Amino acid sequence: MALPNSEVTKTQPNKVVQLGDSEVFVKKTPFGEIQAVKANVRLEERKSQLYVVQGKCRVTADGYNELNKIAGVSVITPSTLQLPDGNVVSNPYPIIDRASGSISKVWVKKIAVGLTPIGNLVITSSTLLYDIGMYFIQDLYKKIQRDKMMGRACMRPMLSEKDLQTGMFFSLENELGIWVDVGHPEFLKAMDTYIQNKLFAERKAQTICERNALRKHPALATVTVIPQGADGNRIAVVPVVGYTHKFSKEELGSIAEQAVKGETVNYNGQEAEIIETTATVVEDDENEPTTEAGTFAPQGQMNFGGDGEVL
Numbered sequence: 001m002a003l004p005n006s007e008v009t010k011t012q013p014n015k016v017v018q019l020g021d022s023e024v025f026v027k028k029t030p031f032g033e034i035q036a037v038k039a040n041v042r043l044e045e046r047k048s049q050l051y052v053v054q055g056k057c058r059v060t061a062d063g064y065n066e067l068n069k070i071a072g073v074s075v076i077t078p079s080t081l082q083l084p085d086g087n088v089v090s091n092p093y094p095i096i097d098r099a100s101g102s103i104s105k106v107w108v109k110k111i112a113v114g115l116t117p118i119g120n121l122v123i124t125s126s127t128l129l130y131d132i133g134m135y136f137i138q139d140l141y142k143k144i145q146r147d148k149m150m151g152r153a154c155m156r157p158m159l160s161e162k163d164l165q166t167g168m169f170f171s172l173e174n175e176l177g178i179w180v181d182v183g184h185p186e187f188l189k190a191m192d193t194y195i196q197n198k199l200f201a202e203r204k205a206q207t208i209c210e211r212n213a214l215r216k217h218p219a220l221a222t223v224t225v226i227p228q229g230a231d232g233n234r235i236a237v238v239p240v241v242g243y244t245h246k247f248s249k250e251e252l253g254s255i256a257e258q259a260v261k262g263e264t265v266n267y268n269g270q271e272a273e274i275i276e277t278t279a280t281v282v283e284d285d286e287n288e289p290t291t292e293a294g295t296f297a298p299q300g301q302m303n304f305g306g307d308g309e310v311l
Contacts, residue, residue: 036119036243039070043225045234050227057227057234061211064220070240071219073114074247075210076256081109081127092202102198106130106205111256112213115243121267123259124275126213130205136194137170141178143186150187151180216275 043049049063059067081091092108112124144151151167156175163169163179171177180187197204214220219241227234247255255272258265265272 036241037070038239038241040237040239041067041070043067043236043238045227045229045232050225050234050236052231052234056224057236058224059215059222059238061207064211064214067220067222067238067240068214070242071114071217072242072244073112073214073217073219074252075213076111076113076252077206078109078111078256078260081107083107092206094202103201104132104198106132106201108202108205108209109260110206110209110213111259112210112217113247113252113255113259114217114219115245116218117241117243119243120270121265121272122218122275123255123265123272124213124216125259125277126209126216127276127278128205128209128212129279130201130208132194132197132201135197136190137172137178139190139193140170140180140187143190144178144180147184147186149181150184151178153178212277212279216277 043059043063043066045051045057047062049060049066050057051060052058078091080088081093082088083093089107092106094103095105095107096102097104107127107129109125109127112126114122116122140151141153144153154177156169156171156177159169159179166183167179167181169177169179215223222238225236225238227236229235255265259274265274
């Protein structure tokens with residue numbers, strides 16, 4: 001986690017330094033090496049770093065990208081992943097719909113390796129099944145809740161001949177599902193989202209999975225924030241601590257491989273904590289705004305933003 005700014009290396013241990021318009025607190029060893037930094041990172045809704053769902057302001061994938069410029073957690077994509085049925089496949093692993101020839105689902109796995117605010121090594125492993133069809137049905141159901149003229153939840157035998165001629169039935173389980181009027185303007189909007197999700201399924205799945213891995217890491221365990229400002233222009237300031245380490249790219253890859261195999265990982269004489277998460281459906285908060293980001297700041301690429309505080 002090298003700090004490129006020459007002003008930092010000239011400071012005394014444990015001192016607040018000015019980097020452009022921002023301040024960070026830098027903690028150094030007795031030998032003058034940078035040990036840790038702390039900064040208050042500013043996240044902005046207009047930059048797609050924050051979003052609101054069910055009245056709560058949450059951090060987006062782009063927001064975690066910004067926070068990680070200080071935390072320096074490295075995200076690694078293993079070459080393979082194991083499916084629930086035991087098969088080992090390439091990572092990410094798209095599932096193709098035979099009828100259309102397009103992607104219907106994507107399996108992906110990400111490993112986040114980094115130090116916690118107290119300097120312990122923690123590894124978070126996130127596995128995601130990005131189910132485009134379920135996301136589409138969820139989107140339709142939300143639209144029905146807002147506009148009853150668009151459709152309804154029902155059992156398939158309840159549909160009339162007219163219903164079958166003017167709409168479509170999407171099954172959730174057995175004969176339970178939702179009926180949608182395909183001529184409704186909101187259905188056409190949902191179709192547009194559905195097409196976009198198919199076109200960029202693999203990219204979006206990786207972005208969400210990376211976000212999930214970072215979200216679970218103690219260095220970045222901020223999900224909900226208390227913002228200031230009006231709708232569309234909300235701002236939140238999040239304190240982040242970043243510890244330095246000297247892992248090479250090869251060592252990080254080896255750590256990730258050990259974690260995937262379930263092996264014990266040791267760091268500074270202590271066993272590293274491994275946190276595993278799996279999501280098999282697209283959650284409500286996956287409706288967050290996203291850009292084409294999805295590549296998070298690796299160790300050694302630290303930038304600073306926000307107001308510095310003492311560790």
